[in-house]
Amino acid sequence: ENVDPQKTAFLLRKAWTLYSVTPLYRFHRARLRDYARLLSAFIAAEKQKGLAVEVGVELDIKVAVSSLADLRGSEQDQAAVLVQLSLRSRASSRNSEDKLVWLGWFCSMYGDDLSENVPEDFTCLPLFLTHGAESYTSMVGSWFQKTFDCCFRRLAISPLNLSWMVAMWAGCKLDRAASAVELVFSMPRLSQPLDISYAIHPEDAKALWDTVQKTPGEITQEEVDVFMDCLYAHFHRHFKIHLSAAKLVKVSTVVASAHCDGIVKILHSQYLPGVLMLLTELAISQIQ
Amino acid sequence: MDETVAEYIRRTVLKIPRDEIKTMLQKWGFLSEAQLQTLNFHQIKDNISQEVVQLCEENSADIKQAAVLDIIYNHIYQNKRMWSVYQMKKTGEELEYFDITDFKKKFKGRLRSALKNVTITFKEYEDNAIWIRVAWGTPYKKPNQYKPSYVVYHSQTPYVFISASVLKSNLPLLCQALIVASNYHDIREMELRSHSLNSLKDIVFKRYSQNFQTYYPKPLQEGNVEPESGDIRIVQENRSEKERIHRLNWEVFGGGPQPKLEFAQYKLETMFKSDPKMGVLDKKEPFRCLVKFSSPHLLESLKSLAPAGMADAPLSPLLTCIPHKARNYFKIREKKGLFPESFVSP
Numbered sequence: 001e002n003v004d005p006q007k008t009a010f011l012l013r014k015a016w017t018l019y020s021v022t023p024l025y026r027f028h029r030a031r032l033r034d035y036a037r038l039l040s041a042f043i044a045a046e047k048q049k050g051l052a053v054e055v056g057v058e059l060d061i062k063v064a065v066s067s068l069a070d071l072r073g074s075e076q077d078q079a080a081v082l083v084q085l086s087l088r089s090r091a092s093s094r095n096s097e098d099k100l101v102w103l104g105w106f107c108s109m110y111g112d113d114l115s116e117n118v119p120e121d122f123t124c125l126p127l128f129l130t131h132g133a134e135s136y137t138s139m140v141g142s143w144f145q146k147t148f149d150c151c152f153r154r155l156a157i158s159p160l161n162l163s164w165m166v167a168m169w170a171g172c173k174l175d176r177a178a179s180a181v182e183l184v185f186s187m188p189r190l191s192q193p194l195d196i197s198y199a200i201h202p203e204d205a206k207a208l209w210d211t212v213q214k215t216p217g218e219i220t221q222e223e224v225d226v227f228m229d230c231l232y233a234h235f236h237r238h239f240k241i242h243l244s245a246a247k248l249v250k251v252s253t254v255v256a257s258a259h260c261d262g263i264v265k266i267l268h269s270q271y272l273p274g275v276l277m278l279l280t281e282l283a284i285s286q287i288q
Numbered sequence: 289m290d291e292t293v294a295e296y297i298r299r300t301v302l303k304i305p306r307d308e309i310k311t312m313l314q315k316w317g318f319l320s321e322a323q324l325q326t327l328n329f330h331q332i333k334d335n336i337s338q339e340v341v342q343l344c345e346e347n348s349a350d351i352k353q354a355a356v357l358d359i360i361y362n363h364i365y366q367n368k369r370m371w372s373v374y375q376m377k378k379t380g381e382e383l384e385y386f387d388i389t390d391f392k393k394k395f396k397g398r399l400r401s402a403l404k405n406v407t408i409t410f411k412e413y414e415d416n417a418i419w420i421r422v423a424w425g426t427p428y429k430k431p432n433q434y435k436p437s438y439v440v441y442h443s444q445t446p447y448v449f450i451s452a453s454v455l456k457s458n459l460p461l462l463c464q465a466l467i468v469a470s471n472y473h474d475i476r477e478m479e480l481r482s483h484s485l486n487s488l489k490d491i492v493f494k495r496y497s498q499n500f501q502t503y504y505p506k507p508l509q510e511g512n513v514e515p516e517s518g519d520i521r522i523v524q525e526n527r528s529e530k531e532r533i534h535r536l537n538w539e540v541f542g543g544g545p546q547p548k549l550e551f552a553q554y555k556l557e558t559m560f561k562s563d564p565k566m567g568v569l570d571k572k573e574p575f576r577c578l579v580k581f582s583s584p585h586l587l588e589s590l591k592s593l594a595p596a597g598m599a600d601a602p603l604s605p606l607l608t609c610i611p612h613k614a615r616n617y618f619k620i621r622e623k624k625g626l627f628p629e630s631f632v633s634p
Contacts, residue, residue: 180578189596192589194581201576208560208575234560234575238620240604241593 007070008269016129018155018262020283021106023122024148029067036065042143060088062098073110073277078125080107085136102132104140109276114284126283128152155262155283159248165258166251167224171209172271174202178254181205185246196246198235202254289345296433297344297354300361301337309336316357319343355409359421362438366485369451373480373488376446376472384471386443395469402461407431416442424458437462440485446472447492449485479617487547491614496547533594533601540608546587552616554579554606559622
C-alpha cells in the first residue's frame with residue numbers, strides 16, 4: 001500500500017476528468033508496447049481523416065503505455081496503466097524534447113467488489129482519469145473501446161458523494177498551512193443564477209468534524225448528515241437561506257477538490273490511496 | 289509622431305468592435321470628417337487600425353490626444369472594469385461653488401509635485417461626471433499607458449468612483465490629489481465594488497426604488513392558479529403564504545428594478561450554535577467562515593429566493609441591507625449582550 005511519492009508526484013495538483021470503464025477483454029500486460037504502437041497508428045489515421053482539430057505544422061503524436069506497479073490497493077487489484085501522448089514536431093530540430101499533451105490512466109484501488117465477480121479473460125480497471133484535450137480523450141477512448149470491448153462513461157459525482165468527500169477530507173490531519181474547506185452551491189430555478197461559496201477555516205471545520213465523528217477510522221452516513229446539517233444551520237442562522245435546497249456542485253479541501261461534473265484534483269500524496277479508493281467505489285457503482 | 293503613441297493608438301483601435309470604430313473616432317473628433325471618409329471599415333481590424341495610425345501621423349497626434357480616445361473607449365465599455373467607491377468628507381457644510389478649471393489645476397499640481405512622470409487627461413460628460421485618466425510612471429520611467437487608473441467624479445456629490453490599475457501603490461497619491469482638488473479634507477474607501485458603474489451610482493445616489501412601507505398594492509388575482517380538486521383549505525393556505533412572501537419582498541426591495549451588483553462577500557466571525565442534544569462543537573471561539581454570493585444580477589436573484597422556497601421571508605437583513613448600506617463587503621461579528629442572536633457589522 002505504500003505508494004512511492006516520487007512516482008506519483010505527477011498525479012498531484014492536476015485536474016483529472018473521471019470516467020468509469022467496464023472490464024477490458026483480453027488485455028495483456030505483456031503487450032503494452034504493441035498497444036502503444038497500435039494506438040499511435042489509430043490516432044494518425046484519425047487525424048488523416050480530419051477528425052482531430054490540428055492547425056498548422058503537421059505534428060506527430062507519440063504514444064507511451066506503461067504500468068504503474070505501485071498504484072493499486074489490494075492483492076486483487078490490477079496495477080494502474082498509464083497512457084501518455086506527446087507531441088513531436090517534424091519541423092523542429094532532432095534534439096527537441098517531446099511535449100506531453102495528454103495523460104490518461106486506468107486504476108483500481110480496492111476494487112474487489114468488481115474484480116471478484118468477473119471471468120478470467122477480463123481485466124478490471126474501473127476508474128479512468130484524463131488530463132488534456134477532449135479530442136485526444138475521445139480518440140484514446142474509441143481505440144480502447146474497439147480493442148477491448150469496453151465502455152467508457154463520464155463519472156458524475158452526486159451532491160451526496162460530494163458531502164461524503166468534504167466531511168472525510170475536512171477531518172484529515174492538517175499541515176502547517178491548510179487551505180479553507182470550501183463548498184460551492186448553485187441555486188437552481190431562479191430568475192437569475194446564483195452561486196454561493198461557503199468557505200470555512202480548516203481548523204474550525206476539523207474541530208466540528210471531530211466532535212461529530214464517534215468512531216475513529218469509521219464514517220457513517222449519519223455522521224456526514226450531522227456535519228452537513230451543522231453547516232447548513234450555521235448558514236441559515238445568518239442568511240435565512242436553505243442551503244439544503246441548493247445543489248452542491250463543488251467541494252475543496254487541502255486534501256483534494258471535486259466537482260459534480262466528475263473532475264477531481266488531488267493535492268496530497270498522503271491521501272492519494274484514500275481518494276482513489278473512494279473514486280474507484282463510485283466508478284464501480286456506476287458500472288453495476 | 290512618437291512610435292509609442294502610434295502603437296498605443298493602434299492597440300486602442302484594435303480593442304474596439306469593428307462596427308463601433310467609426311462612431312468612436314467621430315466622438316473623438318481628432319480626425320476630420322474628410323479623413324474618416326477615406327477609411328475603409330470593411331477590412332480586417334488590423335488594417336483599419338494601421339490606416340487610423342497613418343491619419344493620426346498626418347495630424348501629429350501626441351499622447352494627450354491618444355489618452356482622450358482611451359477615455360472614450362472606457363466610458364462606453366465601463367462595465368469591463370471593476371469599480372470601487374470612495375466617499376469624501378468635508379469639515380463644514382458650506383456648499384462651495386465648483387470651479388472645474390480650479391479643480392483640474394489643483395489635481396494636476398498635486399500629482400505632478402509628487403511624481404514627475406504622469407499623463408493626466410480629463411473629459412466631462414453631460415451627467416456632471418468628470419472622467420479622469422491617470423497613467424503612472426516613476427522618476428526614471430515614462431508613464432505606462434497600458435495600465436492607467438480611471439476616476440469618475442460627480443462634482444455635486446462627495447462620491448468618487450475609481451478603477452485603479454494594477455499598480456495599487458499609487459492609490460494614496462490619487463486620493464490625496466482628489467481631496468486637495470475638490471476642497472474636501474478626507475476620503476475613505478467604501479466596502480462597495482462592482483463592474484456596473486451605473487449600479488454603483490444608483491446605490492450611492494439613491495436612484496433605485498426603495499422600500500417605502502406605506503402602500504402595498506392589492507395582490508393580483510391569481511387567475512392562473514387552478515383550484516385543487518379536493519381540499520379547498522389547502523389552496524387558500526398556499527395562496528396566503530405566497531402573498532405574504534410577495535408583500536414582504538415588496539416591502540424590502542420595492543417595486544422597481546434593483547441596482548446591478550455581481551457579488552457580495554461576508555467574513556463571518558460569529559459563534560457556532562447548535563442544539564445541545566446533538567453533542568457537537570461547543571467552542572468559545574468564533575466559527576470562521578467566508579461566504580461569497582455571485583450572480584450576474586445579485587439583488588434580483590436574492591429577491592427570487594423566498595418565492596422559490598429556497599429562503600425564509602423576510603430575507604436576512606444581512607442581504608437586504610446591501611443597497612441602503614451601500615456596501616457589498618461585510619465583516620460580521622457576534623453582538624454581545626442582550627441580543628445574542630443579532631449581528632454587528634462594523
